Amino acid sequence: MRKKGRRNKKAPKVKVDAPVFEEPTALKNAPHTFVIHRGERCSSVVALSRDFRRMMEPFTASALRERRVNKVKDFVHLSGFFHVSHMCLFSLSPQTLSLKIIRMPKGPTLTFRVTQYTLAKDVISMTKKQFVDEESFHTAPLVILNSFSGEGRHLKLMASTFQNMFPPINLSTVKLSSLKRCVLLSYNPVSKLIDLRHYSVTVVPVNLNKGVKKVVTRNIPNMSKFEDIADFVEKGHLLSDSEFDDEETHVVLPQNLRRGNLADNKSSLRLHEIGPRVTMRLMKIEEDLLTGEVLYHDYIQKNAIEVEELRKKRAAKKRLKEQRKEKQEENKKKKDVQKAEHKAKTSGGTLTDRDKQLLKDAEEAIGEQSDEDDTRYYEDAIGEAPEKELFQGQSGTRKRPFIPKGSNYSLKPKKPKLDKKKEYDEDDRDDRRGRAGPGKKGKGSFKGKGTPSKKGGKFSGKKTGGDYKGKSKYAGKKGEGKGQGKPKFKGGKRK
Numbered sequence: 001m002r003k004k005g006r007r008n009k010k011a012p013k014v015k016v017d018a019p020v021f022e023e024p025t026a027l028k029n030a031p032h033t034f035v036i037h038r039g040e041r042c043s044s045v046v047a048l049s050r051d052f053r054r055m056m057e058p059f060t061a062s063a064l065r066e067r068r069v070n071k072v073k074d075f076v077h078l079s080g081f082f083h084v085s086h087m088c089l090f091s092l093s094p095q096t097l098s099l100k101i102i103r104m105p106k107g108p109t110l111t112f113r114v115t116q117y118t119l120a121k122d123v124i125s126m127t128k129k130q131f132v133d134e135e136s137f138h139t140a141p142l143v144i145l146n147s148f149s150g151e152g153r154h155l156k157l158m159a160s161t162f163q164n165m166f167p168p169i170n171l172s173t174v175k176l177s178s179l180k181r182c183v184l185l186s187y188n189p190v191s192k193l194i195d196l197r198h199y200s201v202t203v204v205p206v207n208l209n210k211g212v213k214k215v216v217t218r219n220i221p222n223m224s225k226f227e228d229i230a231d232f233v234e235k236g237h238l239l240s241d242s243e244f245d246d247e248e249t250h251v252v253l254p255q256n257l258r259r260g261n262l263a264d265n266k267s268s269l270r271l272h273e274i275g276p277r278v279t280m281r282l283m284k285i286e287e288d289l290l291t292g293e294v295l296y297h298d299y300i301q302k303n304a305i306e307v308e309e310l311r312k313k314r315a316a317k318k319r320l321k322e323q324r325k326e327k328q329e330e331n332k333k334k335k336d337v338q339k340a341e342h343k344a345k346t347s348g349g350t351l352t353d354r355d356k357q358l359l360k361d362a363e364e365a366i367g368e369q370s371d372e373d374d375t376r377y378y379e380d381a382i383g384e385a386p387e388k389e390l391f392q393g394q395s396g397t398r399k400r401p402f403i404p405k406g407s408n409y410s411l412k413p414k415k416p417k418l419d420k421k422k423e424y425d426e427d428d429r430d431d432r433r434g435r436a437g438p439g440k441k442g443k444g445s446f447k448g449k450g451t452p453s454k455k456g457g458k459f460s461g462k463k464t465g466g467d468y469k470g471k472s473k474y475a476g477k478k479g480e481g482k483g484q485g486k487p488k489f490k491g492g493k494r495k
Contacts, residue, residue, distance in 0.1 A: 030140075030167040031085040033060045034075050039092040044119070049090050051120040051276040055183065055198050056088075057137045059167065072290065079104045086165050090114075099280055100290070101161060107288045108295065110161055112280040115193065120275030131272040136180035136200055140167050146186040154285060154296045155187070158194075176255050182271075192298075196278040199271040203257055206250055206266040 035053045037045050053062050061082070075087060089100040097114040124130050143166045148159040162185055184197040249268045253261055261267045285296040293311065302310075378386045 028083050030059050030083075031165055032083050033165065034064065034079070034084050034087040035060060035090075036064070036066050036075065036087070037090040037092070038072075039090075040094070042092055045090055045092050045097065047119050047121075048117055048276060048278075052088060052090075054120070054137065055141070055276065056165070057140075059140060076105060076289065086161075098283070099278075101165070102289060103161065103164075105289065107286065107290075107292060108157070109286040109288070109290050109292070110158065111283045111286070112194070113283050114278060114280045116277070116279040118275060118277040120198075123273055123275030123277060127273065129272075131200060131202070132274055133180065133200055133202075139178045139180060141181035141183045141198070142169065142179050142201075144182055144184045146184070147189060148185075148187050150187075150189055154282060157285060157296075158187075158282060176253065176257060181274075192281055194280050194282070196276075196280070198274055198276065200274050202270045202272065203253070203261050204268045204270060205261055206268050 033056050035049050035056065037049045053060050053064075061084075072089070075084075078084070079087070084104055087102045087104055089102065091098050091100065097117075099112045099114055101110045101112070103109070124132065143163060145159055145162060148155055166183070180201055182199050182201055184195075184199065186195045186197075187193075188195070249270070250266050251269060253263055253265060253267050256263045257267075281298070282296075283298050284294055287293040287295055293314065375386060378390075
């Protein structure tokens with residue numbers, strides 16, 4: 001047991017550098033994404049951006065914290081360090097909600113107008129049989145594009161952008177066990193709307209008894225009604241099965257999977273929607289990062305002359321920006337040079353020949369001075385020799401030589417320390433000697449009864465009432481005249 005009043009000292013913690021792990025090339029080359037939101041604050045848009053991040057896992061910053069102070073430039077600067085290839089930006093304005101998909105770091109930028117969206121929690125709550133597999137988010141989803149093969153450069157650019165947002169799949173080396181999710185993007189050429197859906201994929205064996213299927217898939221129900229396992233297998237058709245197997249969902253697996261799904265056997269694919277749902281429409285495509293030449297616009301068409309004018313204005317604006325940047329860099333270099341010169345002059349870095357000569361003269365002048373100058377001045381002024389302690393520790397004269405700025409040399413003499421404690425001790429010693437014998441003369445000798453004597457002072461005898469006239473506040477009552485009346489003190493004793 002530790003004794004009371006003692007403190008156990010903890011050993012200091014030794015700081016150790018964190019180990020640096022290098023990512024494999026496959027992870028570095030995989031496309032990474034930032035999903036952020038801008039504009040007006042809305043809880044639904046914040047939740048939608050989080051659901052979108054969850055859909056893009058594992059190659060996304062799922063725990064990214066963004067503040068209102070942060071700008072798009074901040075995320076662009078960080079994109080190179082984190083190998084970010086795309087940035088999805090949800091922007092809410094008083095009119096509409098838009099989604100911008102940016103190819104880092106130099107564009108292009110695709111702007112979509114979000115017409116409808118449903119959060120993941122609402123999609124899951126609407127389904128009868130809710131299914132969410134957390135392990136499926138450890139691998140990237142499979143991308144499925146529908147009806148993106150029409151005419152137009154914007155359709156090809158959209159298709160390539162959606163495909164490059166997710167890592168590619170090599171059909172010869174892919175493992176079917178890693179394909180647990182899929183993202184469906186369907187384009188409607190009539191309404192020009194794009195529907196985004198997110199599903200979780202499961203595989204169930206086909207042509208098996210329902211009882212055996214439940215045992216294989218580990219969905220074993222309550223078997224208290226059956227006396228034997230054979231009854232469960234034979235009467236398995238009486239069990240309820242909410243899932244309906246369609247022949248269009250039957251596939252032949254090329255690899256073995258778990259839970260009774262064997263190679264070269266038929267299995268049924270089942271999709272469970274886990275959200276979010278987004279319905280959007282392409283508005284425009286810009287060449288650069290958010291600001292650049294418009295390559296495509298949904299409802300604004302411009303002729304060649306207007307396009308050329310805009311191109312010239314953009315080039316002039318870019319040229320002016322570069323000139324300002326160059327001028328700022330030149331001004332910054334000039335300020336740095338001036339700052340370095342000023343620092344060299346004031347910090348004693350480089351001294352001129354004149355400053356060095358002045359320093360040399362000052363040092364010679366200091367070397368020639370002595371303490372005798374002050375002693376002679378004291379003797380001539382007063383006529384007596386000074387005490388030894390008066391000029392002890394003092395060096396130099398009152399005249400100060402000129403010291404150039406930047407030499408870091410001080411010529412201030414130290415002030416002499418006068419030992420006042422000795423004087424006070426001597427005075428106290430004399431007072432004690434005077435109190436010890438009334439016959440002795442000194443600073444502390446007494447004359448008379450309780451009246452201290454002071455040579456040449458007016459308190460040199462017995463105190464009388466006349467000594468307090470006109471000076472004491474006990475001089476009498478009002479109206480009796482100045483200093484008249486009986487004093488309240490008589491003979492130094494109170495009545």
